[in-house]
Amino acid sequence: MTEKDNIRIVPLHENPSLIARVYEIDDAWPAFISHEPVANALLSRVPEEFPQYCVVATDGDRIVARGFAVPFDAGLDGREEMPDQGWDRVLVWAFRDRQYGNTPTAASALEISVDVDYLGRGLSPRMLTAMRQAAGRQGHDALLAPVRPTAKHLEPHVPMAEYLRRLRDDGLPADPWVRVHVRAGGTVEKVAPASMTVSASLAQWREWTGLPFDRDGDVEVPGALAPVHCDTARDHAVYVEPNVWVRHGIRPPAV
Template sequence: MNDTATVRITSLAERPALVPRLWEITENWPAFVPQDPVAGALLYRVAEDFPRYCVVATDGDRVVARGFAVPFDASREGREETPDQGWDRVLVWAYTDLRDGRPPTAASALEITIDTGYLGRGLSHRMVAALRGTARDQGHDALLAPVRPTAKHQRPRLPMADYIRLLRADGLPEDPWLRVHVKAGGVIEKVAPASMTVSGTLAQWRRWTGLPFDRDGAVDVPGALVPVHCDTAHDHAVYVEPNVWVRHRTESR
């Protein structure tokens, strides 16, 4: 089934009562991803603090998808529109600028999460378009996105720079999520090599993954885009996730 005709997508500014319900979605994120400390501290505040940049999809009374984006000032010294620390960096910048009252010069998507029961229906395309529309409505000529390629976990040892060069016969990216963005008009700009960092004790990693974490070196973890680095002598493991910066122009297509 590929029908989302009954799904309504709006900005959260139009439907603020839905903010508390955004977490009702049945998700399939790996258990270690929410352990990123930047996400833990700030992500749950985004919809309330930046509702004009966020969108929600409903099917009747059911919340079936959410899309988050944030504005930030890329013109400040030491900043750029597509930082190497990607997801973590733009989220921190957004809240620093909110605190300081600085007007934004750029907008970055953070995530699109679709209820597992609505995957494969073409809703991802509509959500990308909706986030691009909110950025346009706020006066931005582009929506940036540190994209997490959904099939990269199948090739964790392949460098991201090589992965994004994998194309289908039609010239589109082999990765399904990158392909959605490119088909929507997005342009792949660069790799964000340290977009998100999750560190923890070996006991924590065992709890998050069910793996033994009993040997030094690189550990392939289901759902991880690259190996997790394990150090048994110092009782910790660190995951540094690369993402891919994609730029969407917001002019009407």
Template sequence: MTGIVITTLDQRPEPAERLWDMKSPWPAFASHDPVSSLLYPWMVTEPAEYVFVATDGDAVIARAFSVPFALHADGRGGELPARGWDQVLMWAFADRRAGIRPDTVSAIEIRVTRDRHGEGLSGRMLAATRDDARAHGFAEVVAPVRPNGKPAEPDTPMGEYAYRTREDGLPVDPWLRVRVRAGAVIDSVAPLSMTISGSLGQWRTWTGLPLDAPGPVRVPGALVPVHCEPEHDHAVYVEPNVWVRHPLDRPARR
């Protein structure tokens, strides 16, 4: 792994266009969240000092998005929002536009190209995010985490799943386990972290499923069932995430 270089986009903007070439590990419907569709390009062009890219030679092999925002601004009170992912992106965008000084960094996404899984790159990108936030003077990194084992249990409430632990006390979920090993603590569930709605035709295109019966529908890759309303020609997916806090003075755990 000696050829791997990890930098922020403001330090090295050349790989920016290639960030979008990385194949998403998420299901197709997840790319239709309107908030992230709007603000992902913004993250690359404005708070680029909080966006990391890992390259090996000319190949982009990992990326990590994060944003600074004012968690303790008036009306927010330091509480991590129920609307999770969508809310923190909107706060970060609004704060930068209004010139509000940020006090916290939120990780947004870490993605590793599939042929480099198993090399510890996700942990290295997380460490880069934490180290950069510390260098900018922040005391904490938070993250609305999408547990990667949850699609196997779509009917299990996130409040039950998120707090399951192994005999060693670490989370059962692999991605939550990476976070806790890096010094994070699980704070709360964000029950409304991402909302994706569409016509039944759109959902059929995204999933390949008929979606012709009313009620909850299990969709591959979804953390919870999609709610289908054939009579009204729409379906809605409301994804819960898990808020974790990374106090930057807290050591990593083995």
């Protein structure tokens, strides 16, 4: 547990009464992300089935932030610690391993979401620290993270690898969220080029974004890290989101 300005951060399994409340916060995720099929199927089950890997922040009785992570077995045939299909892949592996009783060898963060009223208060790095500590208590020596750079949506046509090469004068990443991870001791390892995928009819994309989706080719969608590819003849559009794999080493807990 950490405390600052009345904000308390605890592992979710220590206060299971909060499991049903973790989605009470007002977050800033783009609307189309909630229609990502893997997220739709599995993400809401994470706090209940992996509470020891999740953390929650409260301010009095208010939920102000949540952090989700999952364990998985990276040693099985065809697997690796940091797959190209990033977020989607580790979430599917985590539930498959739970179903078949596979022993976890790795832990991956899934999200840190902060209520919009609490942005800019330094809460995100504290949540990241709490998530590393939670993974460490489960015996992991690292927390992996398929990071979603927060400013990348401003330059959707720039390849992620090129975007990551942009540094400030102090040598830290130009992107604010990647910078938080690096300041916290994380190491940028590689791009996850197909970390999340949202495919839907043009009518659905119009409903989610308010954009016409009436011409073939790439469409810039607010909040998207890469263009959405529109195919009018086939009446669908596909968004493939790249993320960035970051590794956080975890020190063994003091005895």
